[in-house]
Amino acid sequence: MTLAQNPVPATYLPSSRVPASRSHRRAAQISRTTMTRLLIALILIVEIYPLFWLLSSSFKTQNAFLTKPLWDLPTSLDFQNYSSAWTTAHLLTDAVNSITVTLSAVVFILVFGSGAAFALGVMVWKGRNTVLLFLVGGLMVPAQLILLPLFEIYYKVGVNDTLLPMIVTYIGEGLPLTVFLMATYFRSVPQELFEACALDGGGIFRCFFSVGLPMVRNGMFTVGMLMFFSIFNDLLVALTFNTKPSLSTVQVGLLNFDGQYGTVSYGPLLAAISIVIFAMLALYLVLNKQIMKGISAGAVKG
Amino acid sequence: MRQVFGNRKALAVFLVPALVVYVGVIVVPVGWSFVYSLFKGSPASGFSFTGLNNFRQLLDDPTVRQTLWVTVKYGLVMTVGQIVIGYLLALLYLFVLRRSSTFIRTLVFFPVVLPTVAVSLLFAQLFAISPQLGPVDSLLHSAAGMQPLDWFATGSHAFVVIVIMDLWRSVGLFAVVIYVGLIDIPGEILESARIDGAHGFGLVRRIVVPMSRPILMASMIFALNADLKVFDSILALNNGGPGTATTPLNLYMYQTSFLYNNWGYGAAIALLITALCLSVTLLVFFSLRRDLTKG
Numbered sequence: 001m002t003l004a005q006n007p008v009p010a011t012y013l014p015s016s017r018v019p020a021s022r023s024h025r026r027a028a029q030i031s032r033t034t035m036t037r038l039l040i041a042l043i044l045i046v047e048i049y050p051l052f053w054l055l056s057s058s059f060k061t062q063n064a065f066l067t068k069p070l071w072d073l074p075t076s077l078d079f080q081n082y083s084s085a086w087t088t089a090h091l092l093t094d095a096v097n098s099i100t101v102t103l104s105a106v107v108f109i110l111v112f113g114s115g116a117a118f119a120l121g122v123m124v125w126k127g128r129n130t131v132l133l134f135l136v137g138g139l140m141v142p143a144q145l146i147l148l149p150l151f152e153i154y155y156k157v158g159v160n161d162t163l164l165p166m167i168v169t170y171i172g173e174g175l176p177l178t179v180f181l182m183a184t185y186f187r188s189v190p191q192e193l194f195e196a197c198a199l200d201g202g203g204i205f206r207c208f209f210s211v212g213l214p215m216v217r218n219g220m221f222t223v224g225m226l227m228f229f230s231i232f233n234d235l236l237v238a239l240t241f242n243t244k245p246s247l248s249t250v251q252v253g254l255l256n257f258d259g260q261y262g263t264v265s266y267g268p269l270l271a272a273i274s275i276v277i278f279a280m281l282a283l284y285l286v287l288n289k290q291i292m293k294g295i296s297a298g299a300v301k302g
Numbered sequence: 303m304r305q306v307f308g309n310r311k312a313l314a315v316f317l318v319p320a321l322v323v324y325v326g327v328i329v330v331p332v333g334w335s336f337v338y339s340l341f342k343g344s345p346a347s348g349f350s351f352t353g354l355n356n357f358r359q360l361l362d363d364p365t366v367r368q369t370l371w372v373t374v375k376y377g378l379v380m381t382v383g384q385i386v387i388g389y390l391l392a393l394l395y396l397f398v399l400r401r402s403s404t405f406i407r408t409l410v411f412f413p414v415v416l417p418t419v420a421v422s423l424l425f426a427q428l429f430a431i432s433p434q435l436g437p438v439d440s441l442l443h444s445a446a447g448m449q450p451l452d453w454f455a456t457g458s459h460a461f462v463v464i465v466i467m468d469l470w471r472s473v474g475l476f477a478v479v480i481y482v483g484l485i486d487i488p489g490e491i492l493e494s495a496r497i498d499g500a501h502g503f504g505l506v507r508r509i510v511v512p513m514s515r516p517i518l519m520a521s522m523i524f525a526l527n528a529d530l531k532v533f534d535s536i537l538a539l540n541n542g543g544p545g546t547a548t549t550p551l552n553l554y555m556y557q558t559s560f561l562y563n564n565w566g567y568g569a570a571i572a573l574l575i576t577a578l579c580l581s582v583t584l585l586v587f588f589s590l591r592r593d594l595t596k597g
Contacts, residue, residue: 050428123312123313138324145332147559204306
């Protein structure tokens with residue numbers, strides 16, 4: 001079911017209204033459309049105006065911030081703020097860190113998670129429900145409960161000055177939800193397909209790679225995206241294991257942005273915020289349909 | 303067949319990597335945290351055993367009481383806001399906009415994927431009064447003649463900003479989740495209710511809301527669990543200030559552990575957060591489930 005096609009059955013349309021006098025009905029209808037339009041206008045303003053303000057302010061000079069009225073649009077499209085945000089805020093290093101951490105965590109989450117979900121959803125063995133419950137129980141554990149011990153473990157292993165602590169922590173945190181959702185997807189694949197694969201002489205690995213994975217490809221993509229956004233946008237873990245500036249992720253870098261200057265330089269700060277926000281916005285627009293599909297699958301069938 | 307799907311070696315290959323990471327990152331640290339909570343100090347300063355002192359301190363600490371209150375207040379206000387606004391938006395999508403709701407749905411949803419830190423820094427600027435009035439104060443000033451208000455000077459005003467910001471950030475998700483739940487209500491039920499004379503508000507109250515109980519319960523549990531763990535947005539917006547007036551437990555735990563280097567006490571606070579989430583989840587689950595069977 002794709003939400004984009006809007007699967008509202010025709011019966012939702014107000015078909016069998018009690019007939020009222022025509023003028024009365026028209027007046028009611030007009031006021032109703034006006035109300036709807038006002039409501040939509042309000043929603044548009046609330047959602048879009050902050051971003052518009054962000055974008056237009058990000059081109060202003062420091063002087064304009066201090067002296068010109070707020071509503072003034074910037075006089076010229078000056079990319080000075082953007083270049084200084086890019087260089088002084090180490091946005092490039094931060095972005096490389098964020099992408100390295102997020103992508104490697106998501107890949108491992110999907111590899112480990114789909115394997116475990118296959119074992120728990122398709123394979124037949126004693127105690128698989130107990131193990132599933134044990135894994136899904138991790139959903140109840142808040143991140144802050146595991147951070148202190150992890151910090152000490154990573155320190156003792158000697159990896160605390162690398163990106164590894166973040167990657168490993170994100171994998172562990174992402175697994176419960178991934179296994180839960182993927183096991184549901186695997187279970188919804190008709191059992192006969194796996195049986196046919198086994199009858200044709202395929203081993204268990206063949207059945208996993210040639211039948212299982214292709215059948216849950218969409219679900220896997222959705223879970224991967226959920227994980228991508230939540231890891232990329234996370235602050236708590238990234239901040240905890242941020243032992244030196246060269247390990248900053250985008251979120252940590254943004255948080256420390258104005259700390260690097262004596263006075264706040266508003267232009268570069270807003271430019272940095274808008275680089276991050278509009279990059280995510282672009283990614284969201286590209287992936288929008290898949291995200292919506294994933295939410296509906298997770299909410300109803302999960 | 304049994305040989306293929308009961309293959310022990312394959313089972314190990316599939317399951318062991320995930321289990322090893324899960325046990326190492328989640329299970330062991332949870333147990334370890336219980337041990338920490340009986341100690342005082344940090345790895346840098348060394349630990350000393352204090353028994354249940356951390357928990358005794360938890361009961362006496364006025365900051366814990368205050369941050370707990372901030373957390374609970376935030377959790378309740380946010381959950382109510384997310385569910386009510388999310389529900390109204392879902393009704394708007396389903397009954398008013400109908401087939402043309404895709405665009406609005408996409409638009410209201412997009413803040414969900416934006417990084418919290420970036421959104422917080424943006425809202426700090428929207429509600430700023432220096433170096434000049436931000437958009438919000440300008441609007442209130444020109445529309446309602448209000449005097450400039452320093453939103454981050456008092457706890458109650460800062461709390462308002464936090465709630466507005468986090469609602470802006472999250473209602474789109476709840477709207478879509480509830481919308482998907484509402485689509486599942488069979489069209490025939492709504493149709494027969496209409497024939498029986500139920501329209502507008504009456505239809506929603508008598509038919510739609512009772513029929514969507516399961517999705518409401520799921521959203522409520524999900525919302526409470528996320529809201530009671532609030533951290534990034536407040537840290538980036540105003541760092542829980544002024545003082546600790548808007549500091550939630552989670553932020554207090556972080557400060558206790560890493561700023562004041564008291565890991566044992568930090569672990570005790572983390573356990574309090576866990577207990578809070580768990581008990582609230584069970585409370586919602588059992589109170590709403592009983593309603594369901596009665597219904």
